[in-house]
Every structure is written in C-alpha cells, then in structure tokens.
Amino acid sequence: MQQSEIEFTSSYPSAFGSAQQGPALPEDDDSDWLTSEKDRFFESWRVPVGKAANAVVRRVLNQIQRYEEMNQLRDRKRTQVVQSNFETTVRAIVCDMLHCVITGHTDGVAISRSHRQTTAKSRYKAAFIGKTLPDILDLMASPELSLITQEIGYRDPHATRDQLTKIWPGETLERLATEHDVQIGDIRFRAPAECVILKSTKKGFWDSSQLIDYTDTPETKRKRLEVRQINEWLSGAQIEFDYKRAPVEQPVDIYDRHLRRIFTRRSFTSGGRLFGGFWQRLKREHRTGLLIQGERVCELDYGQIAPRLLYSYAGRKPPEADIYTLPEFANDPKKEMWRKGIKSLMNAVTFMEKPITRKPKGTKDSLPADHSAEELVGMLRRLHPGIAPYFETGIGHHLQFLESQILVEVLMLARTRGIIALPIHDAVIIPSSRTEEVKEIMLSVSEKQTGLIVPVSKKEWGIGLH
Template identity: 40%
Template sequence: MDQIAPLIATHDDEDEERDRPFNAYRFAASDSAKGIVAEAIKLVMNYEERFGLAKNKRRDVDQQTFDLTVDAVLSDLMHHHLVEYPLDIYVTRSNRVLGTKSRYRPRAYSKVFPRILDLLAKPELGYVHQDKAAPIPGASKSTVIRPGPTLLSRMDENDIDVDDLDEHPHSETIILKRMKDRDDYWDEGGLEQYHDTLTTDRYRRELDEINQWLASADLRYDPRGIPWPHTAFDIRDRRLRRIFTQARFTSGGRMFGGFWQQLRKHERRQGLKIAGEKAVELDYGQVGARILYGMAGHLPAPGDLYQMHGYNQHRDGIKKVMSAMIFAEARLDRFPKDTKKLFRKADKVGEVVDAIEAKHPLIKDQFHKGLGHDAQFIESSILVDVLLDLRAQDIVALPIHDAVMVPASKVSMTEETMLRVFHAHAHVQGTVTVEG
C-alpha cells in the first residue's frame, strides 16, 4: 500500500474511528516545539557518533533532509497525541515506496526515513515507539508509531498544545490511484504517477481556489451538549485533496480532507457554526441512481428510486444493493458487506437484484458494468462546481462527498444552486434534502 498521500474515510465510513497515515508536512512552529526538535536532533547525532553509526559527515542537503524528517516525525506525533489520542499513526518502511521517485512524496518521507525512525526509537533516546509490520502475507504492511516516553515528557515540560505546531502546504492535491491487481488478493491499491495536462492543471487551480477560500473562512465548533465520546480534530485542518481512481481522471474524483469530514454526523449538525450561524447539511438524494439515468439518456422513474413493492421497510438495504450493482462488473451473487442485516432472513440477493431491475427497466442494462466510478466522477464534478458557484455568491460551503454544509440563512440559495448544477452535469433533475 502506497501511503504517501493521507486518505480520509469515505462518507459511508464516517462513524468509524481508525488509525491514520503519517502526515509528513507537520512541523514545529513555536520556540518551545522547535526546542524539543532541536534537542532530539542533537541527541540522535550524538548517539550516531558515540556508536560509530555515521561514518561520514552528512552533506548539507542530506542534513537538511535529516532535520526535516525528525521535525516531521516528532511534530506529527505531538499533534496526534494532542488531538487524536488514543488512535495511532501508521507509516510505511517499504524501500519500493520510499525509494521510488514520486510526485506525492514529501521530502521528509524518503528512503532514509526508516533509519531515522529506528534511531528515534532507540530505548536510550525514547522519542518514538514503533510496532513494525509483520513480514508475512496477509498481515498489515504498515508500521504503527506512537510518542515515546522522552517525547511525552518534553511535551509536558514545555506545555505543548496544537498552537505550537503547524503544517506545510501539501505538495500535491490532485491524486491518482492505480488499478488494483486482481490476481493479488493482498494488493490494497496505491498511487499512480502521471504527467500534468491542461485538465490536471485546471483541477489543481480549482482546488487551490477552494482551499484558499476555506482557509480564511469563519468556522467554529462548540461541543457543549454533544454526548461523549467526542471526535478529536484540529479546526485548522481544512485542506482538501481530490482523489481519482482506476488510473484515470474520469473516475472518482471525490474531495477528501477537512476536519468536518472527520466529525460524526450528529457532531457536525449540533456543534459546527459557519460565519457565526448554525451549519446545515444539504444532501443530494439518490445521486448515483439519478446520474446513471442521465448517463443512459433516460429520465428517472418518478418518486423515490429506492422505494419498491415488497421491500417497503428495507429502503436502506435497497440503496446499498443498488449502489453495489452500479459499481459491480458482474451480477451480484451475494449481499454486499454489512447489507444482509438490512433485509429479512428469508430474502435472497438474487431476488433483490431482480426487484431493482424490475423497478428500473430503463437502466437495467447499465447495472453490473462497473460504471460506479464514472458516475462518481460526475458527482465529484458537480460538487466542485457547486463550491465554486457558492464561493462566487460569498457563501461558505463545506463539502462531504455528495453533500455540503452551509450557514442556516443560506439554505435556500444553496439548494437552488445545487439543483441547477446537478442538472447541468447529469442532464436529469436532482433532489436535495435538508438534513435535520
């Protein structure tokens, strides 16, 4: 798994807490945090000299990389301990990943990274604790790192908080994921190198415009009245990345990042304020199915596309099965993961698929063709244009894949914009639901 670019959980996974990849763009911003990093660099270099681990003095450029890496590791660990404890950070030690030239890899994540990590983890130094990945098929390929006792002690002594740390701008916001190797069960996908074109340049300009806008937005969060546990986050984390799939820029393209995507649904709705107003979430309804109708050149069936005779109490299950049918490349022969519980015990997946096809005869031949990633690209293009349009109207909007959050007073204008942009891209009428 290529772990250079941190990926955020999808909208469907939003209630799951999970470890996150190492953020190599973190750095010490205050004198106190810089002092911790400087002391660590000095102690590590003394350790190398004492045990004869550095045969020659590093070149200036190599010393700069060394210092940058120590800074990134310790700063990310400090930040993570402050805002995301007790979750962990995972890193890669793969020579194949770290030793290959990549547009995605920050300078602090180079082929010398494992050696620096091992030095920081020496018991005599105690800055890092690491659980190395087991070298066996099927086991996690990631190493987990945590703050060591020395780092925790220095944090306490210097009263470190999140304001002592900062983050360099990420070098790449347009990310392309490669195809998975179908013959390799353990292949988890990875990142694909690419050459810039007029299209990728445009995608990057659009996202830079959105990111600059969000960076200066008046966003606040009040946790009072929200039941525990609370999701830990940094309100300065607002930078979005656009992630394309299947090694092409007409596949996927959803925007990931931003602290609001880490929040659970009830936390966003209760605690988030935009420009001093309560934040309200507007979702596109039945978005994948409606886009598929537009791709096929047909108008959607009237009414709720997920409501059908014989399954009136199982709409959520129908929605998930239909989504799987859009993404699948072969007819479903089993219920998608965690979907069976949404149906009756006697229900069979074949019968459910038949019922969906009977409900939607105009797009029956569009199912099981792997068109989900193409539909998702249209969805992501819609969201990008919605954000740019709302920015032109001076309305701050936070994207959550097929939804946006806006100030309560801007709901009507936002809904109008969402419906207009949807029709322009999908060529069918959309629906928008105001949540809560």
C-alpha cells in the same frame, strides 16, 4: 494520456502522508483511502507553527545531536543538503507524533521503511524523505532518546500486502508535549502535498489500489488548480468547534482542512471525490458542534443522486416516485427498513462488474430474509428497465465522477459568493443563513451538468435548530 505506475512494494495508499482517516466506504474504490482511526498513515506534511511545537522540535534536534556526539555515531559531518533533509524529516516525525499525543491517537502510525519506497521519486512523496529514513527512525527509537517506539514491518508471504512498520510517540516526546503545553493549533498542514490523486484498479476484494504516477495534462492541471483554490479558501475560513454543544472525547483538529481529489481505476473519469478535512471524520451527532463564521450549520445534500445520474447518462427521465422503494414491499410494515437495504443494493449493482449472488455487507437486517439477492436485483430491474442494462457493469465508478464534477462546481461557485462550504461527497455543510442561496446553486449546477434537476434536502442538528 501517458501514465506510468510508481513501483511501490506496499499496497497501502501511501506511507508518506497521502492517507486520510475516516469511515470506510465499501461501495467504491476509494475505501482503502479512508482508513479507520486505528489504521492511520504517517503524515509527512505536518509542520510546527506555534512557539510550543517549534520549541519541542528544537529540543529534539538538540537531543539527537548530543546523542550522536556522545556516542560518536558519525565519522564526518553531514553535508548541508543532507543535514537539511535530516532535520526536516525529524521535524515531520515529531509533528505527526505530537498530533497523536494531542488527539489521543494511541493505535500507532503506519510508515514504510522500504528502500524502494523511500528512494522512489513520486509526486506523492515529500522530497526530503529519503533512504536514511530507517536510520532516523532507529535513532529516535533508541532507549536513550525514547522519542518514538516502533514495531518493524515485515513481508507476509501469506498475505496480499506487506505489514508496514508502526510508530508511536515515545516517553520523551510525550513529556516534552506536556512540558511545553503543545496545543492542536500549534501544528498545521503544509500545502505542497499533491491534491490530485490517481489510483489503480483493485485486483480483488483483499487487494488495495496503488498510487499511480501520471503525466500532467491541461485537464489535470485544471483539476489541481480547482482543488488548491478550494483549499486556500477553506484554510482562511472562520471555522470553529463548540465542545459544549457536541462533547467529544478528543480534541478536534479544526485546522485539518486539506482536501485531495482521488480518481480511481487508473482513470480521471472514475471516482474523483474530495477526501480530507476534519468534518468528514466527525460523527453525524457531533456536527452540531461546527460553527462557520460564528454561525450554526446545516447540511444540504443531493437526493438519490447516483441513480438519477444513471438515468441522465442513459438519456432517460427518472421516475417521480422514490427510486429505492420497491412496489413489492409497498404495503409491508418494514418498508422503510427495506428501503435502506435496497439503497445499498442499488449501489452494489452499479459498482459490481459481475452478477450479484450475495446481499451487500451490512444489510442482513435491512433486506428481507425470504428473498435472495438475485430476486431483489430482479425487482430492481423491473422497477428501472431504463437503466437496468447498466447494472453490474461497474458504471458506478463513472457516476461517482459525475457526482464529483457537480460538487466541485458547487464549491467553486460558493467560493465566488463568499460562502464557506465543507464537502462530504454528495453534500455540503454550510452556514444555516446561506441555505437558500446554496440550494439554488446546487439545483442549477445539477441541471446544467445532467439536464435534470436533482432534488436537494436539508439536514440540521442540535437543540434549537429547525
């Protein structure tokens, strides 16, 4: 397969709408794709669909036009194409800033003013974004308009990445949002964004993987069609959020349902998980507020799927006993706590490509202090001799791909049966009444793809659920 890197100057996932927020996953190469709410990227694919949001966009464009005329900022009128791109860019910025106002996001939105990025042709960038973007940002940030505020980015010679520009809603835009009573449903996500993403390999801990352009093949086209069919199915689904059952501080954007399948390490057999969708960013305790087709939900997830996939890959049968319970701690009062840490360690030994000398981040209290990382890895090797040769080889990235293949097929089959299923990596959120049907799908798909029946467990949340 022929692939060519896009020459981006920034090491951020994208400055033009390819990032999603959410909790970081340190064990995989997609961790810099999922950013915290404090590190959000400009989403160029938001559009106004309600009367209120459209009214705000019109007023902003009129204000900009009057400002340009009064200050004689233009010697000649923009061509039709240039004017169309100008208006579409302003609309995208306004919609993303309105989304910040509605959802209470106050930490700014990262966006690149780099000429190299704004002019690069890429499947990941909206075509209307061009070299005039910095001028548009400066125009909207002018004190007279006060539509946005911005902190200009800069190149940091002492860092591995540039500091992107950050923008916030300005006083005028906040006032217009209030005057027109813009609601979360007035702004939606437009479908044309690329949904099959390829990323480069990280060069080190502090490095962020780059977006990679690629030549389409029948396989990439098939993957894109699957994701688009899933997105289309979810876009029309009856999904609600009950704030009484799950009080949250800010509105939940239940219309943010666009999924992207992200492949890593320059390979379409690495990674491949589905990212995006508001439910992925909900805290576990808030998922009780989800309603699908007016019904309470539950979560079905595969148990210990990564090591089981590794056993299948190695042509071995996994043990019947718990994979994460070391016999050395079988009688230890803290064995349940240690199990949590051993699970993190197992993830680490599959994703790392060199011997582990330190315990994984966040396991200080969940791994025994009197055993070193090397000793604990040795215990794992003795417990799992059939797959130990694959430890510390980076096989985890491929296991993640195998997991993603299973989840995509589960979603496609659920779709054919009219079942709304919301993916969270190795799990799905579904209406509780469809539990047995979806469980049967998940068991059959795992057996078909791996030769093993990967167990499926059920989780429910909320008062009255059982």
